[in-house]
Amino acid sequence: MAFRKAPPSFETRMASLKKLSDIVEENKERLIEAVYKDFGLRSKEETLFLEIFPLQDEIRHAMKNLRSWTKRRSVPGSWFLLPSTAYFQFQPLGAVGIMGAWNYQVLLTLSPLVDAIAAGNHAILKPSEISPASAEVIKEIINSSFPKEYIHCVTGDAELAKDFSAQPFDHLFFTGSTRIGKLIMAAAAPNLTPVTLELGGKSPAIIHSSYSIKLAARRIMAGKLFNCGQTCVAPDYIILPKELNSEFEIQAKAAVGNFYPDISSNEQYSQIINAQHFDRLNTLLKNAEELGARIVELSSEKSSEDQQLMTPKLVLNVTEEMQIMQEEIFGPILPVLNMDSVEAAVSYINDHPKPLALYYFDDKKKRINWVLKHTMSGGVLINDTVYHLAQHNLPFGGVGASGMGHYHGYDGFKTFSKKRAVMHQKRFAASDFLHPPFTDAKKKLIKFMGRITKV
Incomplete structure (x- = not known):
């Protein structure tokens, strides 16, 4: 070609x-x-x-x-x-x-x-x-x-x-x-x-207990719901301490209400691409519910199969065996995984395929640097989601299973x-003295070169 x-x-x-x-x-x-x-x-x-x-x-x-x-x-x-x-x-x-x-x-x-x-x-x-x-x-x-x-x-x-x-x-x-x-x-x-x-893959968002849940929920839901969650760098699941579940649920509902006050009738909230993908998302929800998850509706309106309209949802009490934690979601569904510490969250992430993006919400520079040091992902965004994609002076790409x-x-x-390498030799070059035959003088020169380059 x-x-x-x-x-x-x-x-x-x-x-x-x-x-x-x-x-x-x-x-x-x-x-x-x-x-x-x-x-x-x-x-x-x-x-x-x-x-x-x-x-x-x-x-x-x-x-x-x-x-x-x-x-x-x-x-x-x-x-x-x-x-x-x-x-x-x-x-x-x-x-x-x-x-x-x-x-x-x-x-x-x-x-x-x-x-x-x-x-x-x-x-x-x-x-x-x-x-x-x-x-x-x-x-x-x-x-x-x-x-x-x-x-x-x-x-x-x-x-x-x-x-x-x-x-x-x-x-x-x-x-x-x-x-x-x-x-x-x-x-x-x-x-x-x-x-x-x-x-793609499962891009996690970790929220430290000291960070504003209101701000984290707003930014996570904004990134999650662009194109109704059908975004490769959308937050795929969040990790936070269990005692913050109620507050996150309240703030996530508030954010959705502010972003999309009339989901079923406005032109701001996207539909799912096709019936097959819509059915796949419902299968994920059904499997999670059968295995003990609690589905939280973040909108007062209901999903519509006829319109391929799926309203935003949180999934609480998730476990590893649920399909929703095993494959990329690509929809407006956000599982909540409860862990008490950042260390536990990082350990969980490192035990799974490397994600395309990692989101960490924290104001403490020392902890931020620790997370950066102990994780691997395609990209990282601190205290927001998705927008690192638009930084033209940063590379965008995955690692491992994410690309x-x-x-x-x-x-x-x-x-x-x-990136083509070019060397331009001069008419008279020191390397000319190293051509065969290797006389005693050349052998001594080569041995000397080896000695002075030894670390």
Whole structure:
């Protein structure tokens, strides 16, 4: 799949980024309406705030910094190779494949494209078939704006996705579930295609007993209920001491009431993507209740299967054997796990697959640093949820079961680039004296070099 012509110039990359920004702006309302159609109902403000705005800001960030990212960088040469010089430069990998995700189709398909363009690659996009309306709009605006041999978009079902991931790309980028991520990696393996996997997992939120429960509940529920919980970095469960359950329940209900006073009739609270996912969430709730959990409704209104409307819920008295604690929820359901100490919470988290995000609510710097030192996750946000995703100067990506590789900003540019090493030897070089045959004098020199480099 690698192209044989010279890669796109700096000017071409900048023009392409500007064009991408322009077509997103020109088709902003079409994209918002398509996303709304895919979900049956999704807040237009959420699509604008959580997809269009961060995408445009990411393009702006890339254009502002691209010249410095592409600069050749000199490094100190090894002393025994003097007077040679050494440097590295980033070069495009070639042709890359990008597979988007249904929950934020616009952002998660086009954000990796920003990085791929900035790095100078050709790209083929495959939006998720689960959100077909937005996939078709993306396909139309991309294919009508860029040459097919440069940037192209295809749409299709799961079978096409399988074939897509088996193509001999120079890099493959996938956003989705851990289960599908394993299949993508297996399909790419025969071609030795390097992959970036942006997956999910169970992202915990730990609340220290000294922190404001009102503030923690408000910020956790805000992050949890964006897109009705269908967000890869949404808090998946919380950990707090049992004596704080009642207060958290009160404050969580208050937060939901403030955010969504008329859940069933307003245009602010999103629906579940499809009937299959709606049924899966109800199965999780039923299993938890059968095993002794208490379901707490956070809204005075009821869920509606006809509308695929699921109201926010807390799940108390959860235990490890419940399905809700074994798989990513991806919905407006928040289990509460009770533990008396931060140490116990960290031990629990470390006994499970590494999460994509970890949220910790505490004002004590010493405890915060202890949690950072003793846990591993894709990212961390202290005293809030979700918004670390929008930090362009921070890498975004998982670890272990939550993914591999990074993107956003400079890290995304590097993901789609080859950091190529270059050494420039001079006409007269010290290394010329080390060619065979190894005379006694050369043997002594080599032995001397070994002695002075010994630690």
